[in-house]
Amino acid sequence: MSTMTVKVRVWRQPSPDKEGRLVDYTVGNVVADMSFVEMLDVLNEQLVAAGEDTVAFDSDCREGICGSCGCVVNGVPHGPGTGKTACQLFMRAFTDGDTLVVEPFRAKAFPVLKDLCVDRGAFDRIISAGGYISATTGSAPDGNQMLIGKDVAEKAFDAAACIGCGACVAACKNASAVLFVSAKVAHLGYLPQGQPERSRRVVRMVEQMEKEGFGACSNEGECEAVCPKEVSTLHIQILQRDYVRAVLRGA
Amino acid sequence: MILDGKVPSGPIETKWSSYKDHINLVNPANRRKHTVIVVGTGLSGASAAASLGELGYNVLAMTILDSPRRSHSIAAQGGINGAKNYKNDGDSTYRLFYDTIKGGDYRAREANVYRLAQVSVDIIDHCVANGVPFAREYGGLLDNRSFGGAQVSRTFYARGATGQQLLLGAYSGMMRQVDAGTVKILPRREMLDLVMIGGRARGVLCRNLISGQYERYAADAVLLCTGGYANLYYLSTNAGNSNVTAAWRCARRGAYFANPCFTQIHPTCIPESGTHQSKLTLMSESLRNDGRVWVPKQAGDKRNASDIPEAERDYYLERRYPTFGNLVPRDVASRAAKAVCDEGRGVGATGRAVYLDFADAIKRLGEGVVRERYGNLFDMYMHISDENPYRVPMRIYPAIHYAMGGLWVDYNLMSNLEGLFVLGEANFSDHGANRLGASALMQGLGDGYFVIPYTLSNYIGGTKLEPVTTDHDAFKEAENGVDERVKTMLAAKGGKSVKDLHRSLGRVLWDRVGMARNRAGLQQALKEVTALRAEYQQNVRVVGEGQTINKQLEYAMRVNDYMEFADVLVRDALGREESCGCHFREEYQAEDGECQRNDAEYAHVAAWEFKGRDKEPLLHKEPLEFKAAELKQRNYK
Numbered sequence: 001m002s003t004m005t006v007k008v009r010v011w012r013q014p015s016p017d018k019e020g021r022l023v024d025y026t027v028g029n030v031v032a033d034m035s036f037v038e039m040l041d042v043l044n045e046q047l048v049a050a051g052e053d054t055v056a057f058d059s060d061c062r063e064g065i066c067g068s069c070g071c072v073v074n075g076v077p078h079g080p081g082t083g084k085t086a087c088q089l090f091m092r093a094f095t096d097g098d099t100l101v102v103e104p105f106r107a108k109a110f111p112v113l114k115d116l117c118v119d120r121g122a123f124d125r126i127i128s129a130g131g132y133i134s135a136t137t138g139s140a141p142d143g144n145q146m147l148i149g150k151d152v153a154e155k156a157f158d159a160a161a162c163i164g165c166g167a168c169v170a171a172c173k174n175a176s177a178v179l180f181v182s183a184k185v186a187h188l189g190y191l192p193q194g195q196p197e198r199s200r201r202v203v204r205m206v207e208q209m210e211k212e213g214f215g216a217c218s219n220e221g222e223c224e225a226v227c228p229k230e231v232s233t234l235h236i237q238i239l240q241r242d243y244v245r246a247v248l249r250g251a
Numbered sequence: 252m253i254l255d256g257k258v259p260s261g262p263i264e265t266k267w268s269s270y271k272d273h274i275n276l277v278n279p280a281n282r283r284k285h286t287v288i289v290v291g292t293g294l295s296g297a298s299a300a301a302s303l304g305e306l307g308y309n310v311l312a313m314t315i316l317d318s319p320r321r322s323h324s325i326a327a328q329g330g331i332n333g334a335k336n337y338k339n340d341g342d343s344t345y346r347l348f349y350d351t352i353k354g355g356d357y358r359a360r361e362a363n364v365y366r367l368a369q370v371s372v373d374i375i376d377h378c379v380a381n382g383v384p385f386a387r388e389y390g391g392l393l394d395n396r397s398f399g400g401a402q403v404s405r406t407f408y409a410r411g412a413t414g415q416q417l418l419l420g421a422y423s424g425m426m427r428q429v430d431a432g433t434v435k436i437l438p439r440r441e442m443l444d445l446v447m448i449g450g451r452a453r454g455v456l457c458r459n460l461i462s463g464q465y466e467r468y469a470a471d472a473v474l475l476c477t478g479g480y481a482n483l484y485y486l487s488t489n490a491g492n493s494n495v496t497a498a499w500r501c502a503r504r505g506a507y508f509a510n511p512c513f514t515q516i517h518p519t520c521i522p523e524s525g526t527h528q529s530k531l532t533l534m535s536e537s538l539r540n541d542g543r544v545w546v547p548k549q550a551g552d553k554r555n556a557s558d559i560p561e562a563e564r565d566y567y568l569e570r571r572y573p574t575f576g577n578l579v580p581r582d583v584a585s586r587a588a589k590a591v592c593d594e595g596r597g598v599g600a601t602g603r604a605v606y607l608d609f610a611d612a613i614k615r616l617g618e619g620v621v622r623e624r625y626g627n628l629f630d631m632y633m634h635i636s637d638e639n640p641y642r643v644p645m646r647i648y649p650a651i652h653y654a655m656g657g658l659w660v661d662y663n664l665m666s667n668l669e670g671l672f673v674l675g676e677a678n679f680s681d682h683g684a685n686r687l688g689a690s691a692l693m694q695g696l697g698d699g700y701f702v703i704p705y706t707l708s709n710y711i712g713g714t715k716l717e718p719v720t721t722d723h724d725a726f727k728e729a730e731n732g733v734d735e736r737v738k739t740m741l742a743a744k745g746g747k748s749v750k751d752l753h754r755s756l757g758r759v760l761w762d763r764v765g766m767a768r769n770r771a772g773l774q775q776a777l778k779e780v781t782a783l784r785a786e787y788q789q790n791v792r793v794v795g796e797g798q799t800i801n802k803q804l805e806y807a808m809r810v811n812d813y814m815e816f817a818d819v820l821v822r823d824a825l826g827r828e829e830s831c832g833c834h835f836r837e838e839y840q841a842e843d844g845e846c847q848r849n850d851a852e853y854a855h856v857a858a859w860e861f862k863g864r865d866k867e868p869l870l871h872k873e874p875l876e877f878k879a880a881e882l883k884q885r886n887y888k
Contacts, residue, residue, distance in 0.1 A: 014799065015799060029527075031525060031527065032637075033524045033525060033527075033637075034525070034527045035529075037529070038527050038528070038529050041527070041529055041750070042527060044803075045748055045750060047794065048748045048749075048750075048792060048794050048803065049748070051744075051792075051794060052794060053794055053795040053796070053801075054794060054795065054802065054803050056800045056801075056802055058316075058317055059491055060316060060321055060323065060490040060491050060492050061321075061323060061325065061326045061490040061491075062490065062491060062529060062530045062532075063326060063530075063532045063533075063631060064631065064634070065325050065326050065412065065414075065415055066316075066321040066322075066323070066325050066326065066490060067318075067320070067321055068316065068317065068321050083630065084634055088631075088634045088635070090634070090635070090637070092637065113461055113800060114461075114799060114800040115800075117317075117800055119317070120317060120318060121317070121318070121438065123318065123320075124318050124319070124320070124426065124429075124436065124438075127320075127422070127423060127426045128426040128427070128429040128430045129430065130430070131423060131426065132381070132382075132423035132424065132426055132427040132430075133380065133381050133382045133423070134427060135377065135380035135381040135382075135424070136305050137298075137301065137302040137305055137377055137424070137700045137701070137704070138302075138373070138377070138700075138701075139380075140373075140376040140377045140379065140380035141376065141380070142376055143335070143375045143376045143378075143379040143385075143393055144335075144337060144392050144393055146379070147390070147391030147392065148387050148391050149387065149389075149391050150386075150387045150388060150389050150391070152387075153384050153385065153386065153387040154384075156382075156384040157384040157409055157410060157416070160382075160384050160409075160416060160419065161412065161415075163415075164318065164320055164321075187382065187384070188382050191382055191384070193379070193380055193381070193382055194382055
């Protein structure tokens with residue numbers, strides 16, 4: 001298999017309180033079947049051989065479902081192409097001699113910890129502010145007691161497919177988390193089990209989102225364009241409708 | 252020593268209910284005074300943290316990842332078993348129990364498996380209640396599909412992302428308890444030692460993976476929910492961070508490691524493409540519901556799949572196992588794939604792959620239905636292979652996927668160390684020598700939602716636990732030990748990277764302790780592992796510093812533990828002179844190449860006690876009794 005050489009210009013920042021900068025590296029022996037994160041592995045092996053500190057980046061499942069990986073490649077969260085995470089970006093998307101500019105997800109609510117690693121704890125705090133159904137273990141009725149139409153289950157799944165990677169935030173000029181929040185609001189809102197807490201949930205989650213420092217929706221749809229699970233911005237309409245209704249009702 | 256599994260007396264059907272009727276309870280007002288540490292937040296950890304939080308315990312849940320929602324349970328694709336018999340096809344608690352025992356080739360503990368089958372129905376109900384969007388029929392009822400090793404449809408699923416949806420369900424239950432103040436999440440923390448005080452597990456020593464600081468946590472019980480060790484083999488379907496360290500550190504503190512050589516090789520993974528490869532990607536077993544597995548009849552046939560006429564294809568699973576066909580258990584399907592590739596009939600550039608073909612299913616059901624059932628899996632395949640499986644058959648090959656072995660636990664899920672409980676894949680108890688598809692999710696959630704709330708209550712309610720604080724000398728000793736390990740690693744400036752040496756270890760294990768094993772190969776593996784362990788100590792190179800995020804350091808410490816653990820795994824494979832489930836010893840096979848068990852000598856759990864680095868571990872046995880499921884040769888023909 002033919003190999004290629006790429007230039008990688010990557011953000012290096014030792015810690016949250018220190019300044020970062022872009023550093024240039026050259027990575028050879030890159031093959032088309034290599035994923036983008038495997039190419040970073042090769043770069044890191046070069047750095048180990050040179051005795052230098054490796055580029056820190058989060059990565060776990062490497063099959064696009066855990067949401068760990070995430071960085072901006074050539075200005076786009078998760079890099080070129082649609083419906084995939086950085087670990088599903090393959091080097092066949094590039095050609096010999098290309099330059100890849102690699103940066104962390106940037107948002108006030110996602111502080112950089114080191115190099116490409118950011119703190120996305122804000123997402124967990126938003127979920128803990130009502131992004132659940134209060135169903136205590138052991139108290140559930142039979143699973144078939146509640147009929148849920150196939151279409152409803154499918155719509156709920158489409159929203160629930162969000163992997164919490166944060167690309168939507170990184171893509172938005174306002175660093176808004178509204179696609180992430182709306183996906184959870186819609187997922188639980190579609191289902192009959194989610195109805196009792198629907199109003200309380202949306203109000204609390206939106207409050208927490210604002211508290212974390214995410215911006216307002218820009219209405220430009222960049223979030224959907226970069227979302228690895230192609231979560232639709234239609235969910236944002238559901239969130240807005242639910243929110244307005246909940247506020248008017250005084251939830 | 253003969254180990255006692257502490258299985259309650261009485262008929263198997265009533266053991267669990269009568270156990271629950273007689274356990275020690277903890278008063279609701281007192282529960283918050285008891286701290287429980289949950290290490291790992293996958294299905295078993297998140298469900299345990301959620302259910303214990305609901306009961307009012309003070310729970311500390313830690314994960315090595317940046318968020319508990321990312322634990323590797325999330326990658327499970329196909330489904331979760333539940334003995335609901337919604338399909339009216341003859342399923343029952345007994346049948347799920349029996350299929351699981353048989354699937355595990357009679358090397359699991361009967362009572363645990365029966366309990367698992369009993370709680371399986373409650374798991375489905377609970378998951379529905381907390382919002383898991385399971386697949387539905389048009390009428391609104393839950394849909395099912397079939398998985399390997401069963402002749403009923405009992406697998407509940409959410410497209411090809413069932414693990415994701417179940418984990419997000421358990422995670423949301425846990426986050427609800429964060430909201431309620433009973434659970435505290437500690438992300439980016441790695442447990443590097445277990446703290447034993449007065450003969451009981453009373454805490455853990457962690458490294459904060461952001462600051463590098465050591466952190467001490469004291470508790471009344473420690474729940475290890477840290478998953479499996481498949482990454483020992485370097486290439487596996489596991490996530491990069493999945494590792495054996497937490498479990499191995501407990502083993503070094505005296506917890507027995509049971510059946511380590513029972514490592515599952517999953518038949519349907521995307522084949523290896525080159526040395527750069529960092530992992531192998533699974534294609535769900537559910538695909539075998541509609542995909543047909545085949546290779547050319549002629550060795551060396553290099554034609555494209557579409558150019559090979561029907562008469563020149565060998566649908567070898569359907570041919571060899573007409574009753575179960577493409578849905579034979581994983582170990583059987585993996586060995587069959589290896590056999591046809593060994594005969595030179597493998598496909599693709601490397602010849603180490605077989606076809607999984609959907610042409611018939613697409614003809615029968617239409618592309619739309621196939622997309623609905625497996626769309627995300629097909630997309631994943633396309634991303635990786637750059638081929639369209641709607642048009643050409645997938646190429647698949649077996650890969651290391653799951654660890655049936657794990658820390659030894661009794662019926663209470665407590666290890667031989669008092670106060671150390673082990674849940675989910677990290678323990679050994681339910682899957683014997685081979686796990687059936689869609690059973691891992693069931694076990695993880697069963698342990699966390701429906702077993703541990705009772706067994707932990709029994710332990711805490713029945714034990715006089717003296718208060719301990721993190722000032723105790725045992726914490727200091729643990730911290731000093733960890734600090735020394737960290738410093739040693741950071742000082743390692745040899746000639747090979749951690750990855751290089753990990754890859755070498757994986758190669759030895761895959762070649763000699765993989766799908767086929769034999770005495771000479773295992774003896775050779777033992778020598779090679781010893782040599783690699785020595786080389787690791789002398790020649791590994793670790794870069795970076797300790798007081799910051801340093802993923803090289805984390806990795807280096809984990810591989811150091813693999814180097815020790817691999818020795819026990821090889822010895823276990825060497826010592827078990829029979830073939831059972833995934834453990835196929837070439838010396839012990841029937842004429843047709845199927846596994847030949849030796850129930851007279853090996854119907855036991857092999858539990859290994861660590862005796863020191865480079866020292867032989869000590870073997871303990873727990874005899875396995877089969878009363879509800881009669882011991883007999885597995886047959887899927």
